[in-house]
Amino acid sequence: MDRRDALKTLTLIGSTPLLAGTADGATRGGEEFVGVLVDTTKCEGCRSCEEACAAANKLPAPPKDDNVMASERVPTPGQWSVVNRYKTSKGEVFVKRQCLHCCQPACASACLTQAMLKTRQGPVIWREDKCMGCRYCMVSCPFDVPTFEYDKTVPKIGKCQLCYSRLRAGKKPACVEECPNEALLFGTRRELLEEARRRIYRNPDTYLHRVYGEHEAGGTLWLYLSAVPFEEIGFRKPVDNAPLPQLTKEFLYAVPVILTLWPPFLLALAKAIRGPKDKESEAGDAQ
Amino acid sequence: MHSELTAQGSLLQRFGRKARFVLGEFRPKGELLTPFNILSLPLIVLGLFLIVYRFVYGLGSITNLSQSYPWGLWIGFDVVTGVAFAGGAYVVTFMVYILKLEKYRPITRATILNGFLAYLFYAGALLLDLGRPWNVINPIIGNSFGVSSVLFLVAWHFLLYMIAELIEFSPAIAEWLGLERLRRLLRKLTLGAVIFGITLSTLHQSGLGALFLMAKTKIHPLWYSEFIPVLFLVSSVFAGLSMVIFEGSISQRVFAPRHLPASPAADHAEIVFGLAKICCATMFVYLFLLGLVLVHGNHWALLGTGWGAWYLVEVLGFVLLPCVLFAHSLKVRSALLARVAALITMLGIIINRLNVSVIAFKWYEPVRYFPTWMEIEVSLAIVLLEIWVFRWVVKRMRVL
Ligand code: SF4
Numbered sequence: 044m045d046r047r048d049a050l051k052t053l054t055l056i057g058s059t060p061l062l063a064g065t066a067d068g069a070t071r072g073g074e075e076f077v078g079v080l081v082d083t084t085k086c087e088g089c090r091s092c093e094e095a096c097a098a099a100n101k102l103p104a105p106p107k108d109d110n111v112m113a114s115e116r117v118p119t120p121g122q123w124s125v126v127n128r129y130k131t132s133k134g135e136v137f138v139k140r141q142c143l144h145c146c147q148p149a150c151a152s153a154c155l156t157q158a159m160l161k162t163r164q165g166p167v168i169w170r171e172d173k174c175m176g177c178r179y180c181m182v183s184c185p186f187d188v189p190t191f192e193y194d195k196t197v198p199k200i201g202k203c204q205l206c207y208s209r210l211r212a213g214k215k216p217a218c219v220e221e222c223p224n225e226a227l228l229f230g231t232r233r234e235l236l237e238e239a240r241r242r243i244y245r246n247p248d249t250y251l252h253r254v255y256g257e258h259e260a261g262g263t264l265w266l267y268l269s270a271v272p273f274e275e276i277g278f279r280k281p282v283d284n285a286p287l288p289q290l291t292k293e294f295l296y297a298v299p300v301i302l303t304l305w306p307p308f309l310l311a312l313a314k315a316i317r318g319p320k321d322k323e324s325e326a327g328d329a330q
Numbered sequence: 331m332h333s334e335l336t337a338q339g340s341l342l343q344r345f346g347r348k349a350r351f352v353l354g355e356f357r358p359k360g361e362l363l364t365p366f367n368i369l370s371l372p373l374i375v376l377g378l379f380l381i382v383y384r385f386v387y388g389l390g391s392i393t394n395l396s397q398s399y400p401w402g403l404w405i406g407f408d409v410v411t412g413v414a415f416a417g418g419a420y421v422v423t424f425m426v427y428i429l430k431l432e433k434y435r436p437i438t439r440a441t442i443l444n445g446f447l448a449y450l451f452y453a454g455a456l457l458l459d460l461g462r463p464w465n466v467i468n469p470i471i472g473n474s475f476g477v478s479s480v481l482f483l484v485a486w487h488f489l490l491y492m493i494a495e496l497i498e499f500s501p502a503i504a505e506w507l508g509l510e511r512l513r514r515l516l517r518k519l520t521l522g523a524v525i526f527g528i529t530l531s532t533l534h535q536s537g538l539g540a541l542f543l544m545a546k547t548k549i550h551p552l553w554y555s556e557f558i559p560v561l562f563l564v565s566s567v568f569a570g571l572s573m574v575i576f577e578g579s580i581s582q583r584v585f586a587p588r589h590l591p592a593s594p595a596a597d598h599a600e601i602v603f604g605l606a607k608i609c610c611a612t613m614f615v616y617l618f619l620l621g622l623v624l625v626h627g628n629h630w631a632l633l634g635t636g637w638g639a640w641y642l643v644e645v646l647g648f649v650l651l652p653c654v655l656f657a658h659s660l661k662v663r664s665a666l667l668a669r670v671a672a673l674i675t676m677l678g679i680i681i682n683r684l685n686v687s688v689i690a691f692k693w694y695e696p697v698r699y700f701p702t703w704m705e706i707e708v709s710l711a712i713v714l715l716e717i718w719v720f721r722w723v724v725k726r727m728r729v730l
């Protein structure tokens with residue numbers, strides 16, 4: 044990250060208060076957020092996306108054997124995207140999991156160095172040169188997405204970057220490009236939500252009438268369509284609909300108030316109360 | 331010309347004398363082979379070795395931290411609990427320098443020193459836990475300000491507060507070095523540092539609680555509420571003062587013969603009663619707040635579960651009980667009872683802070699985090715090291 048970029052992010056943060064966000068939380072700095080729509084009814088579990096992700100991000104190649112899907116997996120430092128198989132009320136369903144790229148990400152608001160950064164286009168990226176490895180992002184993420192390399196001398200935080208560098212070069216995320224079944228669709232978040240609703244409207248009996256990620260944690264860039272209740276396909280953790288950074292908002296707003304009001308108050312108090320030994324103690328010491 | 335040279339010469343000489351004096355002070359005073367030393371030294375050496383090992387082979391090499399438990403004993407005990415115990419410094423400086431309660435002046439320096447060292451070592455333990463500590467300068471030099479981060483705020487406040495406490499303590503250092511003019515100068519800064527320190531403490535004691543606000547769905551509802559910051563702040567008052575009572579009674583016994591020929595034990599008992607009164611009152615407020623939070627969250631049903639029982643143990647056994655004991659100690663004028671209450675209170679704070687940060691955190695996970703013996707040993711080594719430094723200072727400067 045060069046100087047100019049750093050300056051840009053600083054002014055970006057300065058001009059658009061992270062906490063305020065926008066009305067729908069779906070845009071920043073006038074640019075529309077992008078996203079990916081996952082149609083779990085179309086996924087066949089071929090795991091091409093896992094391979095594409097590893098290749099695009101120079102991660103170790105994912106295991107070839109499909110038996111790895113026998114148990115539920117979560118993203119790891121070495122594999123940012125995993126496909127899980129679920130036995131559901133409507134048969135086998137495959138679900139790709141990765142960072143959901145929240146519209147107002149808890150991880151980025153938790154990060155004290157802005158190593159986790161919500162970019163203007165929407166992807167939440169991690170920047171190696173900033174991160175101090177405190178893992179507060181992991182504590183804060185409602186989906187437990189970021190992972191940490193506990194076994195490394197120079198550890199990194201691993202999570203999906205939504206192929207930010209590819210997007211900047213005008214390309215689609217690698218997983219979307221490689222999916223042979225059109226289970227993944229890339230576009231602006233607004234278009235994707237419209238498309239998701241269109242699909243539900245056209246096939247009301249196939250789809251659950253809900254788009255996961257529309258409201259969860261204040262909305263996410265990754266959106267999911269499903270035929271079965273989301274609890275059956277791994278989305279079990281309760282997640283609030285309010286954006287998480289709002290939880291610390293009041294506290295953070297109180298800080299400057301206390302910082303400006305406390306000292307004069309304490310000073311006035313100290314001056315108002317004259318100790319019995321005031322003169323003495325001024326000349327003396329703490330004893 | 332000639333006189334200038336001699337002036338310079340004498341300045342150099344004086345500096346040389348000071349340097350020799352400071353170096354001489356590093357020689358141990360008193361007996362080396364005390365039971366405490368024999369016990370603690372190997373533990374400290376082992377702890378330091380483990381710390382080096384951890385930096386070479388990664389955090390996972392000696393800790394049980396995992397992807398689901400990113401924070402363990404070092405954050406939960408050293409940082410979150412340690413800083414609560416250090417809260418005594420801001421409360422006592424408030425009483426002495428703002429409210430002018432002269433009665434507590436004799437314990438001021440020891441409390442400030444204790445607070446400063448607690449921050450140095452326990453907040454410093456945060457560095458051990460960082461995966462990429464060399465980047466810790468980023469949020470300090472302004473390379474990257476994460477202004478929306480509670481941790482950013484807390485980290486900065488740790489740093490500034492340590493400076494404030496160092497200023498508050500600095501007259502003792504100047505005195506030790508025999509620099510009378512400097513001492514008087516530093517004395518003038520005390521009130522400013524105290525006011526600044528109290529402000530910072532209010533914010534970061536509550537900030538430590540605010541750290542967990544975003545973990546809303548991860549912490550058991552009995553321990554999570556939007557009032558965590560207030561609860562942390564209020565409990566830091568009696569946590570800090572209990573620590574002062576506890577530390578005071580030990581220092582009295584260990585150092586008193588040498589340093590406190592003039593201060594009778596009765597005086598100290600009076601101080602203990604005063605502190606016990608404040609503890610009792612703030613614990614009452616705290617209990618009241620806990621009740622409000624419980625009503626507000628409507629978590630009655632949860633009290634019947636195993637977690638509810640554990641919650642009740644914490645609140646009844648380690649807050650209500652010591653609160654009552656403090657009150658009783660005042661009635662029967664028993665400093666010993668107050669000290670017992672302080673000890674129970676401290677245990678309660680450890681339980682509470684660990685509950686929020688580790689035990690009730692991800693309470694639903696099938697595989698729970700439990701620290702390795704090495705994590706415990708490093709935490710122990712840090713505490714012992716702090717005691718060593720405390721003792722070193724107390725034996726040289728006028729603290730008690
Ligand atoms: S899912 Fe977690 S890691 Fe991804 S953007 Fe949201 S808070 Fe951050």
Ligand code: SF4
Pocket residue numbers: 150153154155156157158159169173174175176177178179180181200
């Ligand atoms: S571990 Fe790194 S990315 Fe995560 S909050 Fe800490 S500094 Fe930010």
